[in-house]
Amino acid sequence: MNGVILAAAEGGVAADFSAxxxxxxxxxxxxxxxxxxxxxxxxxxxxxxxxxxxxxxxGPNWHGPKGMLQSLADAMKLLLKEDVxxxxxxxVVYLLAPMLSVSAALLxxxxxxxxxxxxxxxxxxxxxxxxxxxxxAVLYILAAASVGVxxxxxxxxxxxxxxxxxxxxxxxxxxxxxxxxxxLSLVSVFIMAGSMSTSQIxxxxxxxxxxxxxxxxxxxxxxxxxxETNRLPFDLPEAEGELVSGYMTEYSSMKFAWFFLAEYxxxxxxxxxxxxxxxxxxxxxxxxxxxxDALNTGWLPIVWFVVKVWAVMFFFVWVRGTxxxxxxxxxxxxxxxxxxxxxxxxxxxxxxxxWALTIAELPRSTFFYLAAGVVVLVLIPMLFxxxxxxxxxxxxxxxxxxxxxxxxxxxxxxQKLPASERFGKEVAGxxx
Amino acid sequence: xxPDEMAGMTTSGGEAFLFWVLAPLMVLAALGLLFVRRAVHAxxxxxxxxxxxxxxxxxxxxxxxxxxxxxxxTGAVMMLFxxxxxxxxxxxxxSLTETIRGQRWIGLLLGLGLAIVLIGVVSQATFxxxxxxxxxxxxxxxxxxxxxxxxxxxxxxxxxxxxxxxxMGALMLTHRRRLEPKRTQRYVAEQRVKALAEGGTLTPLPxxxxxxxxxxxxxxxxxPDGRPLEHSVxxxxxxxxxxxxxxxxLVETSPVATSSSVEQTAxxxxxxxxxxxxxxxxxGEDS
Numbered sequence: 011m012n013g014v015i016l017a018a019a020e021g022g023v024a025a026d027f028s029a030x031x032x033x034x035x036x037x038x039x040x041x042x043x044x045x046x047x048x049x050x051x052x053x054x055x056x057x058x059x060x061x062x063x064x065x066x067x068x069g070p071n072w073h074g075p076k077g078m079l080q081s082l083a084d085a086m087k088l089l090l091k092e093d094v095x096x097x098x099x100x101x102v103v104y105l106l107a108p109m110l111s112v113s114a115a116l117l118x119x120x121x122x123x124x125x126x127x128x129x130x131x132x133x134x135x136x137x138x139x140x141x142x143x144x145x146x147a148v149l150y151i152l153a154a155a156s157v158g159v160x161x162x163x164x165x166x167x168x169x170x171x172x173x174x175x176x177x178x179x180x181x182x183x184x185x186x187x188x189x190x191x192x193x194l195s196l197v198s199v200f201i202m203a204g205s206m207s208t209s210q211i212x213x214x215x216x217x218x219x220x221x222x223x224x225x226x227x228x229x230x231x232x233x234x235x236x237x238e239t240n241r242l243p244f245d246l247p248e249a250e251g252e253l254v255s256g257y258m259t260e261y262s263s264m265k266f267a268w269f270f271l272a273e274y275x276x277x278x279x280x281x282x283x284x285x286x287x288x289x290x291x292x293x294x295x296x297x298x299x300x301x302x303d304a305l306n307t308g309w310l311p312i313v314w315f316v317v318k319v320w321a322v323m324f325f326f327v328w329v330r331g332t333x334x335x336x337x338x339x340x341x342x343x344x345x346x347x348x349x350x351x352x353x354x355x356x357x358x359x360x361x362x363x364x365w366a367l368t369i370a371e372l373p374r375s376t377f378f379y380l381a382a383g384v385v386v387l388v389l390i391p392m393l394f395x396x397x398x399x400x401x402x403x404x405x406x407x408x409x410x411x412x413x414x415x416x417x418x419x420x421x422x423x424x425q426k427l428p429a430s431e432r433f434g435k436e437v438a439g440x441x442x
Numbered sequence: 443x444x445p446d447e448m449a450g451m452t453t454s455g456g457e458a459f460l461f462w463v464l465a466p467l468m469v470l471a472a473l474g475l476l477f478v479r480r481a482v483h484a485x486x487x488x489x490x491x492x493x494x495x496x497x498x499x500x501x502x503x504x505x506x507x508x509x510x511x512x513x514x515x516t517g518a519v520m521m522l523f524x525x526x527x528x529x530x531x532x533x534x535x536x537s538l539t540e541t542i543r544g545q546r547w548i549g550l551l552l553g554l555g556l557a558i559v560l561i562g563v564v565s566q567a568t569f570x571x572x573x574x575x576x577x578x579x580x581x582x583x584x585x586x587x588x589x590x591x592x593x594x595x596x597x598x599x600x601x602x603x604x605x606x607x608x609x610m611g612a613l614m615l616t617h618r619r620r621l622e623p624k625r626t627q628r629y630v631a632e633q634r635v636k637a638l639a640e641g642g643t644l645t646p647l648p649x650x651x652x653x654x655x656x657x658x659x660x661x662x663x664x665x666p667d668g669r670p671l672e673h674s675v676x677x678x679x680x681x682x683x684x685x686x687x688x689x690x691x692l693v694e695t696s697p698v699a700t701s702s703s704v705e706q707t708a709x710x711x712x713x714x715x716x717x718x719x720x721x722x723x724x725x726g727e728d729s
Binding site: 100146150163175179420 | 480482483486489493496505506509510512513516517518521522524525528529582583584621622623678681
C-alpha cells in the first residue's frame with residue numbers, strides 16, 4: 011500500500027520517499043512514538059514547573075533532579091490504581107473511547123517533517139527525517155483530529171452520567187466550530203506554498219516564515235489551536251469548576267491515563283503543525299544562505315524543530331497561567347462571529363491579491379510591501395479617530411397589561427410585563 | 443484484453459491483502475447498522491465503514507478523496523448525527539412501533555428496488571484498464587482542482603450558491619427577533635452596584651449548606667459565627683415554606699439562632715457573636 015500512496019504522491023511533495031525500505035519506516039514510526047511518550051512526560055513536568063514559576067511557588071521539586079521524575083511517578087500511580095468501571099456505562103464504547111482518542115492523536119506526527127534528508131552515521135544510507143508525506147498531508151492531519159473528537163464524544167456519552175454528557179456535547183460544538191476556523195486559516199498557507207504537503211510547505215519558507223506575511227491567518231490558527239485542544243481559556247469540555255472534569259469524570263486508572271496522554275499529544279501535534287506551517291518547520295532562525303546553509307543540513311535541523319515546538323508549548327502554558335476560562339456563549343461568539351469571518355475574509359483578500367499579482371506578473375515580495383502599506387494606512391487614521399461616545403441609557407420600559415385584549419401577548423420593544431406576584435415577596439413570618 | 447491493459451488492472455499484493463482484510467469487516471459493520479440495538483452503536487458502525495472506505499480510496503491512489511471523506515463525512519456529518527443521538531442518553535431504548543402505516547413494506551420495496559438497480563449497474567459495468575502512472579502526471583489534488591475549477595466550474599459554483607442559500611434558509615428559520623435590549627455583562631454589573639445602596643450584594647448569595655444529616659438546597663448554610671444564613675436558601679423555597687432548620691446540634695445549643703433573628707445577628711460585629719460560637723461548641727460536648 012505504501013508504494014501505491016507514494017506513486018500517487020510524486021507531484022507536489024518535496025521529500026523523496028521512493029527508495030524507502032519498509033524497515034526504515036518501521037524504525038521511524040517507533041522513534042516517533044518514543045519521542046511523543048517522553049515528550050508527554052516532560053510536558054507535564056514542564057507545564058507544572060512553568061505555571062508554578064508564574065505563580066511564585068516552587069512546583070514539583072521532590073522526585074529526581076528538580077522534580078523531573080514527578081510525572082513518571084504519577085504515570086506509575088495511574089497504572090497501578092484500581093480500574094473502576096461504571097455499572098451504567100455502555101461497556102464496549104466506554105472502553106473504546108480512550109483508545110480512539112490516543113490512536114488518533116498518534117497519527118498526526120507521521121507527516122510532520124523533523125528535518126531534511128539525514129544520513130545515518132557510519133553508513134551511506136540517507137532518508138528524510140519524516141515518516142511519510144503525500145500531497146494532502148495537512149488535510150490528513152485535520153482528518154486525524156476529527157476522528158480524535160470521537161473519543162471525547164463517545165467517552166462522555168458512554169459514561170451514562172450527566173456531567174460527562176454535558177462535557178461531550180460542549181466538546182462536539184466546540185471542535186466543529188473551531189475546526190472550521192482552523193481549516194480556513196490553513197488555506198492561506200496552501201495558497202502561498204502552492205501545496206498541502208508538509209515537506210513542500212517547509213521548503214517554501216526559505217525566504218520568509220509564513221507567520222509574518224500571513225499574520226491574520228496565523229493569529230486565527232493560534233486561537234483555534236488552543237480551542238481545538240480543550241486548553242485554558244477554552245477548556246469548557248472539562249471545566250473543573252462547572253463539570254467536575256467533563257467527559258473524563260467517570261474514567262479512572264489507565265483509561266483516564268489514555269485521555270490524559272491524548273490531550274498532551276494533541277498539544278504537541280498542534281504545536282508541531284504551527285511550527286511546520288508558520289514558523290519555517292525545521293529551518294534555522296537565520297537568513298537563507300547563512301554560513302552556506304550549514305545550519306539547515308544534516309541532523310541540526312531536528313534541534314531547531316524541537317526548540318520551536320517547545321516554544322509553542324511554552325505559549326500554551328503561558329496562556330493557561332494568564333487567562334481565565336471564557337463563558338460558553340462568549341466562546342461561541344468568538345468562534346463564529348470573529349474567527350470564521352476573519353479567516354474567510356483573509357482567504358478572499360489573499361486569493362484576490364495573488365490573482366492580481368499573477369495578472370500583473372509582479373514578484374510576490376510586492377505583496378508584502380502592499381500589505382505593510384495597507385496596514386500603515388489603516389493604523390494612521392485610527393490614531394486620530396475620535397473616541398466613541400457612550401450610548402445613552404435606554405428609556406425605562408413601559409409596563410403593559412398583557413391580557414388587555416383577552417389573550418396574552420408578548421411585550422414589544424420598549425414595553426415590559428408587570429412583575430410576577432411572587433416577585434419581591436418576603437418570606438412569611440420574617441420581620442425584615 | 444491486451445497485456446498492457448491487464449497490467450493496469452492487477453493490484454499489488456499489499457493492496458489485495460488490505461482489501462481482503464477490510465472488505466469483510468466493512469460488510470460486518472454495514473450489517474451491524476441493521477442489527478444492533480442502540481442507535482449510537484449503529485452510528486459507530488457507519489463511522490467504521492466510512493473510515494475503511496477512505497482507506498480503500500487512498501489505496502486506490504486517490505488520497506484527496508480518502509482524506510476528504512474522513513474530514514467531511516466522519517468528522518462533520520456523522521458527528522452531527524452522533525450529537526443528536528447522544529442527547530437521547532445511554533439507557534433509552536428505541537420504540538419499535540410503526541409510526542407510518544405499512545412503513546416496513548414500503549421500506550422493503552424500496553430496498554429491493556435499490557438492490558436491483560445496484561446489481562444491474564454493477565453487472566453491466568465494463569472495467570476499463572487504468573493507465574499506469576506516467577512521469578508528467580500531476581499530483582492528485584492538483585488534477586482534481588483543474589477538473590473541478592476548469593471543466594466543471596459552473597456546476598461547482600451553482601452547488602456552492604445552493605449550499606449557501608440552504609444555510610441562509612436554516613438561519614432564517616431559527617432566527618428570532620430580539621424583543622428587549624440585551625442584558626450585557628456590563629449592564630448587569632452596573633445594576634448590581636446600583637442595588638448596593640438598597641441593601642443588595644455584589645457577590646453571589648451564599649450557597650445552601652451540605653451536612654451529614656441533611657442534603658443541601660433546603661438547609662441554610664452556617665455563617666462564620668456558626669449561625670444559619672437564611673438567605674442561602676432559595677427564595678422560592680422560603681416562600682413556599684419548604685425551608686428546613688439548620689443542623690440540629692447547633693440549633694439546640696444556640697437558642698438565639700431562630701430563623702427570625704438570623705439576618706440581624708449575622709451582620710452584628712464579630713465580637714458580640716463569638717461567645718455564641720463558644721457556647722455552641724461547649725454545649726455540644728456536654729450533652
